Amino acid sequence: MSQFAQAALWSLVALPAAAGALLATIRRAERVAAPVSLTVAAASVVASAVVAVARPSVAVPFMAAVDFALTVDGLAALLALMLTVVTLLVLAAAAGEIRRSRARFHGLMLLFAASAALTVTAATLPTLLFAWEIMGAASYALIGFGWRDADRVSAGLTAFVTTRAADLGLYVAAGAALAGGAGLALADLPHSSPGWRHVIAAGILVAALGKAAQLPFSFWLSRAMAGPSPVSALLHSAAMVAMGGYLLLRVQPLLVATGWAAPLAMWAGALTALLLGTVAVAQRDIKQLLAASTCAQLGFVVMAAGTGAVAGGAAQLIAHAATKALLFLAAGAWLTALGTTRLADLHGVVGRWRLVGWSAAAGALALAGIPPLSLWATKDAVLARVLEQSPWLYAVGLAASALSAAYAGKLLVVIWRPLPPSGRRNVDAHRDHPGAGQVRFLQQAPLVVLAVGAAYAGLLALPPAGAMVARAVGQPGMFHATPVELAVSGALALAVVLLVARRPPPEPKWALRWLGLEAAAQTLVVRPTLRCAQALARFDDQVLDRGIELAAARSLRLAQHAGRTDDRGLDAAVDRVAAAARRLGRLARRPQTGQLHQYYLQAIVVFVVAVVVLIVWG
């Protein structure tokens, strides 16, 4: 059994990875793409069920004396099941929606699913980082799926670079863990030496906040909505973004051990839930509204990690995954049918496509936190723990729940109420679009399943299942049902939804623009970096390179100078010496006349000169 379970664990990652790589690279796989990917996704569901029961661990040596290790504990078991089921449902829906480049789409989705499964089961930091960054790259490729549109690719770039900026935290954390002496296994991190432990916690916290699109990184998720709807349904709600929250739940003991990281995570989550909730309320596009609400809902998970409510956080992740995948798929169905994601154009869609509409309405109600649907219970499981630690934070959390009721209510009102006459023209313009007005069966069936999940996943946070989940994630006895708070938040959600139905909520500019986060990142980071790069490139060309060229030119000039000195100085001097010697020779030839009387005369002159010299010096 154990070997079988280990094989199941490997295949949970390896099977979708191999199938995805093949589909993405082999040409002419268009026809088989969807059947293959659905088969693989179904097999992954089975594999995740096996590992959820058997809880195996596997490891092979990797690098830096650390293993490439996968393990399944209670938390990983829950999340792996959630992941594979949502993947299967989303792929099934996408099989109806994605008509072009199917092989590339399904290949990339499977690669993504493999990396997400690896993230969930990773037991060491290198394994985690391995999976973590591939998720980012798959997300880039999927957001930019429609690459003929440069804007979509640019959105992918923003998403990848922003999340990678946060991922640097994991690299630093790995270095710190190596220095910390307790090893790079995730479970051992809290035992690192105290100084390094702070660095590890800080690095992981930054990486997780980046992936979970928490403040200040949230803006990348807004841009990521340029991708196809099924991509948003899987990556930007159920899986990749959720992994940020999951990582914090996993390293919750480390956060507690540092003393400061847990409260920081709590506040980061609470602020994101509050501010991005406001952003969601102000949005006029369904995908933007859902994206902002994803940030806000993940804020509750981050809060859960900070406050130590691991079971509540896990339940919130699962409930949110079902709800949000459902809503994104519904948005995708309406997009193919109507060609628009503008809220103004979606009035009354429930009436036109009942199955999709009612499922989406159930999802929106769950998102609003209406009892007895899922997010009502899971969010409250988190908030109950927060109340034990800080009433202020509880107040912020409650306000954030009210906001989620507001944006979900806004969505609900739009899709439920029939179209006002002024908006009808926009929709009519899309009537001629191929496939307009249809919602295929394959797109509908998964929505129903997800709607059931969105409705009932809350049971995970209510007795008796709640206590079981708490035991599974290693926190037995940490589960308390809190009827009063449940009642308070349920009543609040109901009241806010009713209020929104009567009066449309305000849409302030700053919230509509996602708090100006992207603009700020552009102004504060991107543009200065690009300017700095330009300046350095100029420096490289005009100073460093010019300096070398100048040095070479100077050497050449020096050589020419030396050559001239050589020609005009040394060589000329040699020439002059030679000429003088020649002249002397000519002079010396003069007396050689050959006539005897002249030689006598010369001898007498020499004799006289010699006598004179002797007399004078003598």
Add this chain to the structure above:
Amino acid sequence: MLSLIVFLPLAAAVALAAAPRLSDTVARWTWVAVAALDLGLIAVLWARYHTPPPGELAFAERATWIPGVNSSYHIGVDGFSLPLVAMTAVIYLACAVYALRERHRPRAHAALFLFLQSVSLGLFVAADLILFFVFFDLSIVGMYFVIAGWGHGNRAHSALKFFLYTFLGSLALLVGFIGLYVAATPHTFDMPQLTATPPLQGRPLAGGLVLAAILLGLAVKTPAVPFHTWLPPAHTDAPAVGSAVLAGVLLKMGTYGFVRIAMPMLPQAWRAWAWAVIAVGVVSVIYGALVALAQSNVKRMIAYTSVNHMGYIVLAVGVAGLVAADTAQARGVAVAGAVTQMVSHGLITGALFLLAGVLRDRAGTYDVHDFGGLASPAPAFAALFAVGAFASLGLPAFSGFVAEFQIFTGSIAAAPVTAVAVLGILITAALFLRALQQVFTGDTAGASIGFTDLRAGELWSIGPLLLLSVLIGVLPRPLLDVIEPAAHAVVGLLRR
């Protein structure tokens, strides 16, 4: 066996040069066959390789050469050289396949590259400083002719600049080698002997000066900032295969010198100057990445990312000199990462330069602004370029991640301040994705119109390089099992 591997390409080169009647096709395929055979021999060598005992080399061969100065023909391999030898053979084979379409004097082209292959292999197996130096200089001569003879653009100027600059560096290296020779008792150029009893211990000034000379020579070849300005023009004007060899193999001669010569033979001086090396490494990482970000010429951009990637290696070997008892493990990890990076960069950047060569071949330009929407007419080219770009930016599942993860964790654990170098992978990510976006996405425009997709020869030369990178990235153990003992050994040697 080792001598056969080194000199087989040279023999083929001589044969090609001496047979003027040979048809071009035969010359081209001879190159491919010899390169493949050499790679096969190296595979056999790898299969039979066992980590040699400390201070010794595997498959060592020794013959008297210049006995007057105690210099011998001494060759052998260990965990540093074997991976580089294998990587070198892979790159040259890829170049041989890529060059099957070379039309300009293919026989001389093949002979020159076979000569360069012998020189490169010889350098990595050399166990004698004079032998090392001879191969070091011959590589410069060979590459000069490649750029000047088969390059484009301002090739005469670039080739001359490359030659003079790196030749000047090699002279500094020679001065350093002579310094080692003079200081050693008995005087010798033998590497294992110099490693076993390092000269200049306890003489900080002389040791520092000799190290400075060697470092200067290696830094020019590597190249490290600020000695890198010969690299971009040399790459821009070199033919694609020349660039692949230059970046893939020749740059490694510099970084290989650090772990083979400078660190084990001058441990005290290395420790004393470790922070200077680290500073040069960190500056190279950040500076190289930022300058690459500002480039619009694809080849210049890849050239500057090479400066960035070599910076990681310099950083890691610098960190290895920060000797402290409790960081030995971390520093070993960093050095293992550095050697992995040498292999990884060779494969990935070799592939990227070959891909850049396709741009020039089809469109006659390297400027990203001349292209747009290229993925539409050339999907295979786009896919391979994207894979190469992600490999180069250090994505997991590629060899670059294995290298950089080890370098970062090892460096940060030994010297936390080096954490700033991680910014390098963020900037390279941004610059590669920007280039991808500009060249491949959007509407098909400019030079992209009518662009022919990859041909079989191109696919079969570039594809295997990237596939190997994936293989190392997913299953790094076979490579790391070879590298790690040597890396930890050199860290131990630095304690002396």
